[in-house]
Every structure is written in C-alpha cells, then in structure tokens.
Amino acid sequence: MKKIFIIFLSVYFSQEILHAQLPNHNMQFLANLNQHITNDTYSGCWGYVDSAGNEYAILGTHLGTAFIDITNSANIHEVDFAPAPVSGSGNHWREITVYSHYAYVITEQANSGIEIFDLRYLPDSVHRVNRFIPPNHTSTHTISVSGSYLYLNGANASFGQGITILDLSVNPEQPVVRGSLNTHYVHDCRVINDTIWAACLSNGIRIINAVNKDQPVFLNSFTTPPHNAAHNSALTKDRKYIYTTDETSTPTAGTLKIYDIQDLNNITFIRDWRPTNITTSQVHNIEIYGDTAVIAHRSAGIRVLDISNPVNPVEVAWYDTFPLNNNNAFIGSWGIYMFPSKKIITSNKEDGLWVVQLGTPSSVVVNNSVADKFSLSQNYPNPFNPITHLGFGILEFGLVSLRVYDALGKDVAVLVNEKLSPGIYETEFDGSNYPSGIYYYKLEAGEFSEVRKMILLR
Numbered sequence: 001m002k003k004i005f006i007i008f009l010s011v012y013f014s015q016e017i018l019h020a021q022l023p024n025h026n027m028q029f030l031a032n033l034n035q036h037i038t039n040d041t042y043s044g045c046w047g048y049v050d051s052a053g054n055e056y057a058i059l060g061t062h063l064g065t066a067f068i069d070i071t072n073s074a075n076i077h078e079v080d081f082a083p084a085p086v087s088g089s090g091n092h093w094r095e096i097t098v099y100s101h102y103a104y105v106i107t108e109q110a111n112s113g114i115e116i117f118d119l120r121y122l123p124d125s126v127h128r129v130n131r132f133i134p135p136n137h138t139s140t141h142t143i144s145v146s147g148s149y150l151y152l153n154g155a156n157a158s159f160g161q162g163i164t165i166l167d168l169s170v171n172p173e174q175p176v177v178r179g180s181l182n183t184h185y186v187h188d189c190r191v192i193n194d195t196i197w198a199a200c201l202s203n204g205i206r207i208i209n210a211v212n213k214d215q216p217v218f219l220n221s222f223t224t225p226p227h228n229a230a231h232n233s234a235l236t237k238d239r240k241y242i243y244t245t246d247e248t249s250t251p252t253a254g255t256l257k258i259y260d261i262q263d264l265n266n267i268t269f270i271r272d273w274r275p276t277n278i279t280t281s282q283v284h285n286i287e288i289y290g291d292t293a294v295i296a297h298r299s300a301g302i303r304v305l306d307i308s309n310p311v312n313p314v315e316v317a318w319y320d321t322f323p324l325n326n327n328n329a330f331i332g333s334w335g336i337y338m339f340p341s342k343k344i345i346t347s348n349k350e351d352g353l354w355v356v357q358l359g360t361p362s363s364v365v366v367n368n369s370v371a372d373k374f375s376l377s378q379n380y381p382n383p384f385n386p387i388t389h390l391g392f393g394i395l396e397f398g399l400v401s402l403r404v405y406d407a408l409g410k411d412v413a414v415l416v417n418e419k420l421s422p423g424i425y426e427t428e429f430d431g432s433n434y435p436s437g438i439y440y441y442k443l444e445a446g447e448f449s450e451v452r453k454m455i456l457l458r
Contacts, residue, residue, distance in 0.1 A: 024318060024319045024320060024418065025317055025318055026304075026316060026317035026318075026358065026359060027302070027304075027317050027318065027319040027344070027356045027357065027358055027359075028356060028357040028417060028418055029319065029354075029356055029399070029417060029418030029419050030070075030073050030076060030343065030355040030356055030357055030417070031070070031073075031076035031353075031354070031355040032321075032348075032351065032352065032353070032354050032355075032399075032419070033059075033066075033068060033076070033077075033078060033352050033353045033355075034351045034352035034353075035066070035078060035352065036061040036062070036063050036064070036066060036081070036352070037351075037352070038061075038062045038063060041061055041062040041063070041092075041349075041350075041352075042059065042060065042061055042062070042334065042347050042348060042349055042350070042351070042352050042353075043060040043061070043062075043092060043093055043094045043095065043334055043335070043347060043349070044060040044093075044094055044095035044096050044142075044334060044335040044347060045057060045058060045059045045060065045096065045334070045335035045336075045337060045345055045346065045347035045353060046058045046096040046097055046098055046103070046335065046337055047098070047337040047338075047339055047345060048098050048101075048103065048119055048122075049339060049340060050101070050119070050120075050122060053071075053340075054069070054071045054122070054123065055069075055070050055071050055339045055340075055341060055343065056068060056069055056070065056071075056079075056119070056122055056123075057070050057337070057345045057353055057355065058096045058098070058103055058105075059347055059352065059353045060094030060095060060096055060105070060107075060335075060347065061091075061094065061352075062084075062091050062092055062094075063083060063084060063091070064081055064082050064083040064084045064091075065081070065082045065084075065094065065096070065103075065105050065115070065117070066078050066080075066081050066353070067079050067080045067081070067082075067117075067119075067122065067126050068353060069122070069123050070339070070343055070345070070355050071123075073343075073355075073357065076355055079122060079123050079124070079125065079126075080122075080125045080126045082105075082115070082117065082126065082128055084107070084109070084112070085112055085113070085115060085131055086109055086110070086111055086112050087109075088109040088110065089109070090107050090108035090109030090110065090112070090139060091107045091108075091109045091112070092107075092108075093107055093108040093141060094106070094107045095107075095140075095141070095142045095143055095335075096143070097143050097144060097145045097150070098119075098145070099145050099148065099150070099168055099172060100172060101118060101119045101120045102116055102117065102118060102119065102129075102168075102172045102173070103116070103117040103119055103126070104116055104117075104143055104145070104150060105117065105143075106139075106140040106141075106142070106143045106152070107139065107140070108139045108140070108141055109139060110138045110139055110156075111133065111138055111139075112131075112138075112139060113131045113132055113133035113137065114130075114131070114132045114133070114140070114143075114150075114152075114166075114175070115128060115130075115131055116128065116129050116130040116131070116132060116172070116173055117129065118173075129173045130173050130174065132174070132175055134159065134164075134166075134175075134177050135177075136156075136158045136159045137155060137156065137159040138155075138156045138158075138159065139155060139156050140152045140153065140154065140155045140156075141153055141154030141155070141187060141188075142154060142187065142188045142189075142232075144188070144189050144190065144191060145191075146191035146192070148167065148168045148169040148172075149165055149166065149167060149168065149169075149178075149191075149213065150165070150166040150168060150175060151163055151164070151165055151166075151189055151191055151196070152164045152165075152166065153186040153187065153188050153189050153198070154185055154186055154187055154188075160180045160182040161182060161185045161186070162180060162181045162182035162183060162184060162185065162186045162198070163180060163181055163182075163186050163189060163196060163198060163208070163216065164177065164178075164179075164180040165177075165178040165179050165180065165210065165213050165216070166178065167213065178213040178214050179212070179213055179214040179215050179216055180216070181208055181216045181217075181218065183218065184198075184200045184203045184206060185200060185201065185203070186198045186199065186200055186206075187199045187200060187201050187230070187231055187232070188231060188232040188233075190232070190233050190234060190235060191210065192235050192239060193239075194209070194210050194211045195207065195208070195209060195210065195219075196208035196209075196210050196216065197233050197235070197242060199230040199231055199232050199233055199244065199245075200221075200230060201228075201229055201230055201231070202223075202228050202229065203221070203223070203230075204221055204222050204223035204224055204228065204230050205221060205222055205223075205224070205230050205233060205242070205244060206218065206220075206221040207219040207220045207221060207264060219264060220264050220265065220267070222259070222267045224244055224246055224257055226251055226252075227246035227248050227250075227251070227252075227254045227255065228246070228248075229246040229247050229248035229254055230244055230245075230246060231244075231245045231246060231247035231254070231283075231284065231285070232244075232245050232285050232286065233245070233286070234286045234287055234288040234293065235261075235288065236288065236307060236310045237288070237290055237291070238310075239261075240260065240261065240262050240310065241258055241259065241260055241261060241270070241310040241311070242258075242259050242261050243256055243257070243258055243286050243288065243293060243307075244256070244257045244258075244259065245257075245283045245284060245285060245286050245295075246283065247282060247283070247284055248282070249282060249328045249329065249330075252279075252328070253279070253280050253281055253282045253283075253328040254282045254283050255272040255273060255274055255283055256272060256273040256274070256283045256286065256295065257269065257271075257272045257273075258270040258271050258272070258273065258310065258311060258313070260311075270311050271311070273305075273313055275297055275300045275303050275315065275318065276315050276318070278300050278326050280299075280326050280327060280328045281297050281298050281299045281300035281326045281327075281328070281332075282297070282298040282299070282328060282329070282330070283295060283296075283297050283298070284296045284297065284298050284333060284334060285334070285335055285336050286336070287336055287337060287338065288307070289338050291306060291307055291308040292304060292305070292306065292307065292338070293305040293307050293313065294336050294337075294338045294344055295336060296333040296334055296335055296336035296346050296347075297332075297333060298322070298329070298330070298331060298332045298333055299322045299324075299325060299326045299327050299328075299329065299331050299332040299333075300318070300320060300322075300326055300332070300333075301318065301319050301320040301321035301322055301323075301332060301333050301346070301354075302317075302318060302319045302320075302321060302333060302336065302344055302346050302354070302356060303315060303317075303318045304316055304317035304318065304344070304358060317358055317359070319344075319354075319356045321333050321346055321348050321354045322348065322350075323397065323419075323421060330349070331349060331350065332348055332349060332350070333346045333347070333348055333349075333354075334346070334347045334348065334349050335347040338358070341357075342357060342358040342359055343355060343356070343357055343358070344356050344357075344358055370422065370423065370424075371393035371394055371395050371422055371423055371424050372393075372395070373393060373395055374392075374393060374394065374395050374443075374445055374446075374448035374450075375392060375393040375450075376390075376391075376392045376441075376443040376450040376451075376452055377390070377391035377392065377452075378452055378454075379429070379441070379452065379454045382454050382455060383454075383455040383456065383457040384431065384454065384455070384456060384457070385431070385456065385457050385458055386430055386431040386432040386456070386458070387428055387429070387430050387431070387432075388428065388429055388431070388454060389426055389427075389428050390402065390415065390426065390427055390428065390429060390441060391424065391425065391426045392424075392425055392426075392443050393423075393424050393425070394420050394421070394422050394423060394424075394425065394445055395422055395448075396422060396445075396446060397419065397420070397421050397422060398419060398420075398445060398446050399417075399418070399419050399445070399446075400416055400417075400418065400419070400420045400443070400444070400445045401414075401416060401417050401442075401443070401444040401445070402414075402415040402416035402417075402427065402441065402442070402443050402444075403415065403441065403442050404429055404439055404440070404441045405439065405440045405441070405442065406434075406437065406438075406439055406440075407437055407438045407439070407440075412434065412439070413429060415427050415428075415429060415441070420445075429441070429454075431456040431458075434456060435456075435458065436456050436457055436458040437455075437456060438453060438454075438455055439453070439454050439455070439456060440452070440453055440454070441454065
C-alpha cells in the first residue's frame with residue numbers, strides 16, 4: 001500500500017508541475033529556512049547590507065522577527081530572533097523596513113508599536129533599542145521608508161488609517177511624528193522624490209505631495225480596473241511608469257498592471273502582466289532595482305522581469321516556491337527583496353524564508369519520466385573528454401544536491417543544488433578546466449546518498 005501511495009504521489013507531483021508552469025528557470029535554489037512554524041506563520045521580509053557587504057534577511061513570523069545571515073550561500077543561517085513584544089493573531093501581519101543600520105518592524109497586533117532594532121552588532125546579534133508607540137497608536141499594516149522618513153500605512157483608526165510621517169533625522173531610535181493624511185485607508189505606499197504613491201485597495205492609487213512633511217497634500221488618483229484592489233506599487237527608474245499589484249481573487253486572480261504617469265492629469269493604462277503559462281496565481285508585491293523587477297507572485301513564487309523596455313516587460317527568471325499548485329488563493333510568496341549579489345529572498349506564508357540566486361541556474365533537465373526510486377546512474381561516456389552526462393532519479397519532492405569531487409575529496413563543482421519534483425533528470429559535467437584523473441560525483445536527496453566514480457582523460 002505504501003509503494004502504491006508513493007507512486008501516486010510521484011505521478012501527481014510530476015503532472016501538477018508540468019501542468020502548472022515551465023520548469024524553474026535562471027535561478028538556483030540556496031536555502032529554505034522554516035524554523036518558527038505555527039499556523040499561518042510567516043509574513044513580510046526585507047534585506048540589510050552592512051558596510052562590509054555582508055547580507056542579511058529579516059523575516060517576519062507570527063512569533064517574532066528572525067535575522068538571517070545569507071552572505072555565504074553554503075552557510076545560510078539564523079543569527080538572532082526577537083520574540084514578538086505582545087502576543088495575538090495580529091502578529092501574522094509583521095512587516096519590515098530598514099533605515100541606515102536600523103530595522104523598523106510593525107504588526108497589526110494591538111499595542112505592539114514600532115520595534116526598532118540596531119543592526120550594527122551583526123553577525124553576532126541584534127539589539128532592540130526601542131518599542132516606539134506614538135499617542136493613540138496601537139497597530140500598523142505596512143511601513144515604508146524614503147530618505148530619513150518613515151511612512152506608516154493603515155494604522156488603527158484613532159491614530160490614522162491613511163499615511164503618517166515619522167522623522168528619523170534627529171534620532172532614529174526616537175522618531176518624531178510629523179504630518180498625516182487620512183482621507184482614505186492606505187494599504188501600502190511608495191515614496192519617490194517627496195511624492196507618495198499610496199495603494200488604497202478599491203480606491204486605487206492616490207498621489208500625494210509630501211514636500212511639507214507636516215502637511216501632505218492630495219494631488220490626484222486613478223483606479224486599477226477590473227480588479228480595483230491596489231496593493232502596492234513600484235516606479236521605473238526614469239519615473240515615467242508605475243507598476244501596480246492588485247491583490248484579489250475576483251473577478252479573476254489579481255494582475256500586475258503598468259501605467260504611464262508622465263502626465264499626472266492623464267495617467268494611462270498600458271497593459272497587465274501574468275507569469276508565463278500561468279493565469280490563476282495572484283500577484284502580491286513588487287520591487288524594482290534598475291531595469292529589473294522582482295515579484296512575489298503568491299502560488300507562482302518568485303518572478304523576475306527585464307523592464308529595460310518598461311511597456312513590454314520580459315520574464316527572464318522564475319522559481320516556484322509553492323510547487324503544489326498555482327491556485328487563486330492567498331498562499332505562497334508574500335514579501336520580496338533582491339540583494340546586490342543578485343540573491344533574492346521571499347517569505348512563503350506557509351514555510352518561511354526562501355533564498356535563491358539569480359543568473360546561476362543549474363544545467364539539470366527533466367525528461368518527463370516518472371521515477372520509481374532514488375537513483376544515480378553511471379556517467380556516459382566514461383572515460384570522457386571533456387564533457388560527460390550524469391543521470392539521476394528523484395522519488396519525492398525536496399532538496400537535491402549533486403556535486404563533483406577530485407581524488408583527494410575536494411569539492412570541485414556543484415552541478416545541482418535546488419528543490420526538484422519527482423522524475424528522471426540529466427545534467428552534464430564539463431572537465432575543460434580540470435586535469436586528467438579520477439573524479440567522484442555524489443547525489444544527496446533527503447536520506448538518499450550515493451557516490452560513483454568517473455575518469456577524465458585529457
């Protein structure tokens with residue numbers, strides 16, 4: 001009975017992945033950390049790079065905030081964890097931003113305030129230096145930063161459910177409340193050159209002049225039909241176009257939309273966008289870095305667009321962090337952030353932080369066959385000069401590692417290091433840059449491990 005179930009599971013996953021989308025493309029899996037599991041546990045994420053270039057992911061969980069060192073791709077690990085200051089279901093909505101060497105963390109849990117963490121002590125630890133609670137404040141939905149100002153979005157009604165500006169310029173550990181604009185609920189905002197682009201769900205994108213931080217002024221607005229559920233946005237580097245995300249399941253799964261904003265009195269819809277071969281997954285968050293847009297696309301995972309031509313984005317990479325399905329639901333990838341090293345992090349609602357590397361894909365290919373066991377085949381040809389092919393079978397979805405070692409046991413090549421679905425795979429090893437001799441290749445997948453020998457003759 002167990003064998004029948006495993007075969008059924010293998011066939012189910014293989015068919016589902018093939019039906020759902022193309023195989024992962026132009027990204028390499030590095031890590032998935034799921035250390036703080038509880039029901040509906042993970043939410044936002046953000047990144048921090050210190051003065052030495054070390055990279056850290058900051059992850060919101062139901063239980064608190066995790067700080068993760070991702071500098072070394074082979075040793076991604078949590079370095080500190082700050083428990084939530086108060087308990088309650090509102091901690092589900094934890095969101096983060098960074099100013100200088102400080103992280104600011106908010107939730108929708110009553111009386112949680114704004115947690116302020118000093119990051120200068122990484123990689124050893126972080127220090128929570130304040131829990132700032134302004135008068136009448138109890139919770140916040142999201143938080144943004146621009147220059148030396150924080151923008152609180154969707155706080156409790158008695159404080160202001162629109163946007164409130166906090167000044168960090170005097171003392172980042174003791175923000176000063178400046179002005180606010182509360183005519184509409186604000187879900188999230190983007191601030192560029194003292195202009196706020198506020199995503200207000202069914203009220204669309206509202207444009208606000210924030211030159212005077214004590215008295216922001218409404219300028220204009222536009223809606224995002226047919227979904228009308230503006231969740232967040234990002235502007236292209238030339239400030240001529242805005243990409244908006246509609247977080248909804250009706251009338252269809254929400255899409256990424258592109259608008260021409262060169263004339264604020266005549267904002268023009270250009271087009272909407274969905275991932276390659278996928279029509280059911282909801283878009284959630286977008287960040288833009290130069291000519292690259294990275295998207296947390298719920299059940300479709302991480303999507304990367306080349307937006308050098310902003311009106312015609314091209315999908316150049318993707319990694320499905322929720323391979324079970326592409327359902328139209330609030331599941332999967334939540335937050336998104338790309339580091340200077342081209343590492344990308346996303347926070348999966350169900351299973352924590354995922355770290356991938358953009359632009360260094362493995363050469364693994366699937367032949368669409370179903371595996372009946374874990375296996376590692378003998379390479380062919382063998383001996384070889386300089387290229388040989390290596391095949392392997394995967395029975396269960398999970399992390400797969402295939403590495404090449406020299407005769408002394410030194411790791412000389414990583415051929416595969418990613419999560420793969422059940423199936424039969426093949427990759428190749430190019431020995432052009434290695435001397436003649438005996439080499440070993442090792443497959444690790446779950447509890448399965450096998451080593452084989454091959455000979456390079458130059």
